Amino acid sequence: MKIQIRQENPGDYEAVFEVVEKAFAAEEFSDQTEQFLVERLRKSDAFVPELSLVAELGDKIVGHILLTKLRLVNDQTKFESLALAPVSVLPEYQRKGIGGMLIEYSHQRAKELGFKSVVVLGHEKYYPKFGYQQADLFGIELPFDVPKENCMVIELVENGLTGLKGMVEYPKEFYE
Numbered sequence: 024m025k026i027q028i029r030q031e032n033p034g035d036y037e038a039v040f041e042v043v044e045k046a047f048a049a050e051e052f053s054d055q056t057e058q059f060l061v062e063r064l065r066k067s068d069a070f071v072p073e074l075s076l077v078a079e080l081g082d083k084i085v086g087h088i089l090l091t092k093l094r095l096v097n098d099q100t101k102f103e104s105l106a107l108a109p110v111s112v113l114p115e116y117q118r119k120g121i122g123g124m125l126i127e128y129s130h131q132r133a134k135e136l137g138f139k140s141v142v143v144l145g146h147e148k149y150y151p152k153f154g155y156q157q158a159d160l161f162g163i164e165l166p167f168d169v170p171k172e173n174c175m176v177i178e179l180v181e182n183g184l185t186g187l188k189g190m191v192e193y194p195k196e197f198y199e
């Protein structure tokens with residue numbers, strides 16, 4: 024199975040909508056609106072086109088990941104980071120390593136673009152495989168009433184989160 028990861032382009036939007044919709048369709052924790060979140064984020068200031076990536080098998084899009092800009096905020100400073108949300112793989116292609124490839128590739132691209140960290144709200148057994156750690160270990164809080172195990176961060180560079188204790192400020196499009 025030869026999977027290719029590349030930047031999404033406008034011609035992919037329809038296929039990506041379907042991939043996201045189908046990926047989340049059976050997820051209990053989801054409200055099944057993630058495909059609309061992707062559409063809103065593409066139009067927002069938080070959007071980084073290089074960090075909207077698709078996984079292709081031949082000419083079929085089977086997965087997608089989106090990293091958008093957010094801020095870590097405290098009394099002294101505001102600092103840019105990224106939100107990983109969402110990552111989606113078509114159900115029939117799940118558990119074949121595609122989600123992992125998308126995550127790793129997105130980290131690499133984000134690092135090349137100068138980002139130093141990523142924040143994710145997600146499954147506590149999945150994201151640690153890719154180096155995510157609980158956000159509270161870094162003094163970072165997410166603005167959601169969810170178990171702390173699900174609030175995670177990764178440093179893309181050494182000490183990427185040193186001295187950045189604070190609250191995560193998501194783009195407003197996450198709340199619409």
Ligand SMILES: CC(C)(COP(=O)(O)OP(=O)(O)OC[C@H]1O[C@@H](n2cnc3c(N)ncnc32)[C@H](O)[C@@H]1OP(=O)(O)O)[C@@H](O)C(=O)NCCC(=O)NCCS
Pocket residue numbers: 046047050108109110111112113116117118119120121122123124145146148149152
């Ligand atoms: C989560 C998702 C993107 C993972 O993609 P995937 O291609 O199936 O993942 P991978 O094959 O790369 O899995 C990597 C590892 O995570 C495990 N894993 C996969 N999905 C998992 C899940 N939902 N919960 C816990 N572990 C999971 C796999 O067993 C694998 O472990 P291993 O390497 O030790 O065998 C995909 O299952 C999906 O689209 N799910 C629905 C949408 C969703 O929940 N997105 C994440 C929330 S934003």
